[in-house]
Structures are given as C-alpha cells and as structure tokens.
Amino acid sequence: MTETLETNADPAELAKFSELAHRWWDPDSEFAPLHAINPLRLQWIEGQCPLAGKRVVDIGCGGGILSDSMARKGADVLGIDLAGKALRVAQLHALEAETPNVQYREVSAEALAAEQPASFDVVTCMEMLEHVPKPESVVRACAQLVKPGGWVFFSTINRNTKAFLFAIVGAEYVLNLLPRGTHEYLKFIKPSELASWTRGAGLELQEAKGMEYNPLTRRYWLSGDTSVNYLAAARRP
Template identity: 70%
Template structure:
C-alpha cells in the first residue's frame, strides 16, 4: 500500500517559510539556480526532453520544471506538497509565459495510483533526503514512468565528507544554506538508492557527482559521488 502521507511537516515548513525567495538568484536558493543548467543538460543528454511528457517530483518553486519546459518538453507537471512554493512556481510561470507547464499539490504516491505509466521522464531532485520514507518515493516514481522511460534522482551521500561539506561548510561556515536544511541521518548512500531503484524495476544507466569550489563559486559534474550525486535510471520494458 503506497504511503500517501509520506511527508514531514517540519520539512514542509522549512521550504514554505522561504517560498517567496525561490526565484531570487541571490537567496538561499542560489545554489539550486547555479547547478540547474548542469542538471538540466545531464538529463536532456540522456532523455532528450523535446516532445516528452515530463514529471518533476518535489518541484518546489519550479526551477528545474520551468527549465525543462523551456527546453522543449511537450508537457511538464511539477508536484509538491508545499502550498506556498507551488503558488510561487505557478506565479512565475504565469509572469514569464513558460509554455506547457502545470503544477499540482499532490503526493507522488497518490499520483502514481492515479496516473501509472504516464510519463516519459520523471525527475526527483534534492527531495529524497527530506521525506520519512524515500524508498516509497522511488517506488512511486518508477510506477509513474512508462516502460523504457527515464527516472532521474539527485541527493546527498551519507559519510563524513558529505557531512563536512554539505552540512558543516554549506550551512554553518559559508552560510550558503539555512541551518537545518539537511539532517545527516536522512542522507542517502548511492548503494541504498540503487537498491531501491532495482527493487522498483528501475535499471541503473549512469551516475554523476556534483562538485563545488566555495572559493570560486564554480560547480561542475564529475565521477566523484562522495557528496552530491545524481543517478539516471530506466524503467524495465514490459
């Protein structure tokens, strides 16, 4: 039975309180704006977004969803449970005239029950580490994608290096993110995420690390998945 209430109210509150700052490129969301072109290109190179039906799970204020629509997706649906963030995403799409994009306040498990095997591409970025049952989200994402379709995940590894850089440095020293954005015990090792994917009939097709130089502000993709990483998977053919 899918968990339709797989949400932590405290986590929703964190992002709701910051909702009005989603599209401020100098706000707490600056890192998301900076890494978005890297993530978008990595996804597009594999899944060829043009003409596809795309779902962005945990879309927040719509940074990735908006860019996928502008990259030529035939339809993009962004889903989240943070009401204020969704309103910001909808307003931004309206103000900027983003084509072919919609947003809904619905749990991914509920959407999977409603629209199974309906999307060519599913993305779930920087969301798994914020929910009580991330494996349930992975399972729902797999259920939502068509056989042969792509599912992309990004999250943060769980080890001493990840704590030092993603929490210690980013939240406490450099203050790139608000304190408490991430909890170490909720971070996810690539082996754990890959296991949940396999259990959900997703085949691992590739991975990438995402690195950052805090002195220059530069972000880049690499093979180093010790801190931030992405996984590309595909749904097994029926």
C-alpha cells in the same frame, strides 16, 4: 492526500520550505545553489534523454526552477509538491515568465502514481529524497509513474563523514550557502541504498555522477566523485 501526507511527508520540512517560498526565484537568496546547479542538472538530463516533446513529471518541484527550465526545452511538464506556498510561487512565475507547457499540482508522488501509472516519459526527483521519511516509497512511485522505456532521474546527498562536513558544516555553517537546518545527516542516502531501491522498484540504473563545488571560484561541475552530492539515471525496461 491527507493519508499520504501523514505517511511520507515531514510537516517540519514542508513548513521550512513554505516559509522561504517567496524567495525561490531570487538568484541571490537561500536558493542560489539551486539556480547555480540547475543548468548542470538540465544538461545532464538532456544528455541522457532529449526533452522536446516528452511528458515529464518533476517530483518535489518546489518553486519550479527545474520544471520551468525543462518546459523551456520543449517538454510538457507537471511539477508536483506538497508545499502549497512554493507551488503558488511556481504558478505565479510561470504566468509572469509566460513559460509554455508547465502546470503545478499539490499532490504526493504516491497518490499521482496510483492515479496516472505509466504516464510519463521522464520522471525527475531532485534534491527531494533526503527530505522525506520514506524515500524508498518515492522511488517506487517514480517507477510506477514512468512509461516502459522511460527515464527516471534522481539527485541527493551521500551519507558519510565527508558529506557531513561538506553539505552540512561547510554549506550551512561556514559558507552560508544554505539556511542552517536545511539538511539532516541521518536522512542522507548512500548510492548503494538508492541503487537497491531502484532495482527493487523494477528500474535499471544507467549512470551516476557526482556534483562538486569550489568555494573559491563559486563553480559547480559534474564529476565521477559521488562522495557528497550525486545524480543517478535509471530506466524502466
């Protein structure tokens, strides 16, 4: 694991999320946006691929917000991350909430792909690609992990002036939705780049959706506008 940690994880990013780990399940904390968008993410995933009975791996699961909700839909879920403190919070929450069929492991996507190729019906990688040095490597690992015919779901942030203004200036400095320094603009990913990586990894893109936010009503919704936050669904042939 050490080799993968050095090659495709940013120690500063891991430290940042570890420091906040105890606040993952506080819906009024720095993770409030994740709690707010989780029902939308879950509904979108379920709309493409009903989760009941599926084997799922949630890459970059953090404190387990999405992992937990997918398990409650009847999936057998493995959440993986390299931030140990966040994983311990996820495990503790699963015990306290008595969430069925969810487990957590401190392992990289690449290492798990080498260990368990073509083992999962569904792979999710949400709000994670923009936090690693080599996102294309994670995309390849996702493609290796999913079974033929299975689904891979991504969500990330576009790289353009509007995304800089909305996702960094607006969310971190004006509205204080996220801690300052949560995102780095140069790590944002254009949909064309993500599409190229997924095709290169042998996946076929099925759908892309934008996620928008109204600061006055504090409401999130999915739309056709992928200019800031967006989700992408792909399948392995």
